[in-house]
Amino acid sequence: MLTEAQLRAVVGRRASAAILRKVAASGDILARFDLARSHRLAQFLAQIAYESARFRTTTEYASGAAYEGREDLGNTEKGDGVRFKGHGLIQTTGRYNHRRQTAWLRANGFPGCPDFEVEPDKASDFPWALLGAVWYWQSRGLSAYADRGDIEMITRRINGGLNGYQDRIDLYVRFALVILGYELTKGAIKRFQQAAGLVADDIAGPKTRAELHRQLEALPPLMAAEPVQETDMSAAKDIIYPKPSPVRQTSKAHGAAGGGIFGTVLTPMLIGLGVKFGLLPAAFGDPDVQQTLTVVVTALSAWIGTYIAPKNAE
Template sequence: MTTYSVRSGDTLGALARRFNTTTDKLAKANGISNPNKIFVGQKLVVDGFDAPRATGGSSKGSSYTVKSGDTLSGIAGRHGTTVGALQKANNISNPNLIYAGQKLTIPGSGAAAPSKPASGGGGSYTVKSGDTLSGIAGRYGTSVSALQQANGISNPNKIYVGQKLTIPGGGASPGKPSNPPPVGGVNGPKPAPGGSAGVTVAQLRGVMPNLSEAKAKQYLPYLNQAMAEANITTPQRKEMFLAQLAHESGELRYMEEIASGAAYEGRKDLGNTQPGDGVRYKGRGPIQLTGRANYRAAGKALGIDLEGHPERAKDPDVAFRIAGWYWQSRNLNSYADQGNFREVTRRINGGYNGMASREAYYRRAQNVF
């Protein structure tokens, strides 16, 4: 019987995609009644759910149907090919624009396999265009935090093409999960004390009671991925992060600012230097990213052309990662750890607008966690 041990940051939806199955099938195979409730160290049966492999030397290749939450880099890693090869095979001009249900041709020859690990240690990998640290971690059956520790990476959203990464542990082949690295050991991640990344639908709606269950389920995989990437792992960090998001987005109701954005026109402090920048770069996402300069910075950190395609900032797969990047780039975990909600607010808002509302959400989040 083949099993997989749940790691910090895992979701059943992400694991289902990794093993080329559905959340419902994986839940049924493991007697899971609530797919949003899995825990670190839980053993999941994954017999029959093998991750897809590249077709070797076949010139025709294979096909794949895009699922909700997929990225081109993740699909490329799962099939042993590259983002560039997938773009070419499918006439995709923008690697950040794929959609659920889209049929992709997987190039037969693929890319050269990542270097094999040396005996007794991990392997190495050279970062390619479109890669993310979370995608690489999933490909090699490790975690983002383990990759950060092994490579001295302080910001998981900042990796660059050509960067050589050490793959920690036993060097699992891409696409196949390995045993989780030991926590606290030389080769293992050291998570912040108090818990792991991720929340449940019930917890999310406990903080945001006006959020529908359907919307909560839709957003949860993207939210949990962003929280894992930003190391929002303790109850205190979750409480402050979700409270701020609840206020900024009206409990995730508004992924795009209602106003036109014309009020931001000519705001050089936001980098709005070109005619029409105010409207083009108005607030989007659960943390309301605003201004050309901020779009450029977020896009550069996440490897997405947000300056050229600002509308992507309101899409859940990007929007929540932007919120996580914004949180981490301003070192807000450290203020959350100190219990300094006021300073977290100032660094997000630039002042203390809506402080009473933010504090009300914070108190609700404290009751939840």
């Protein structure tokens, strides 16, 4: 399973740390239901990431009033729309679906799970938030579509249409690249295309997605490839930059505190002001770019602070 850091690299810095931790620790559950195979995992994570606002919530933001009276969802009693709004990572919606989720989980090894028709809010709590997504995936036979790389049909079966389709594709591509060992720096798609012998246009079109699928299928379950070793370093933008190493522990308060304050507080603020007043390119306003710069500056500041701190700072 992907690590918390890898998940955040895909979905962005605004994701809930609590949700990321739970998803990163879900390898056993996903393996149990045959979702640990790399090509299925990429599709599954892309869909639940989209439905949960990139792992920011396990409860639908809207009130649910729009579902009131929806008999197709089993909302036949007054207040059912709000009561049975979206819960869990895949946003299980409606009285019928909450009832079916309960029955499926109890029949598949979780006899003590809550009755979600009686307590629908509990479907937003882990592990049920994840298991609800597994139930939905399994009950709709979505692995069959994942096995042929058909993200359109997966989206239709989950959404009923193609809402957010491009975002789902983008998330799938990002998850696939990370599982295959690519860093999500600028030009990652192009680097993958070059390595695969495809036209290197840096656009994840059908042929690129088909090749991603083919390579994912070749990986063993729950295994992420080692970082790709680039051989063509002719262009700086094509280099896969290594992940910043964790800041080494130090007892020198000046080094640790200085790096933390400057990196995590001042860096984002200064970048934001620079973009606002036109002193920095607009690209620096991208959250993923800011996150990377903040990590690097934090590590560098702490390292410098460690060596310039007075000896009596021990």
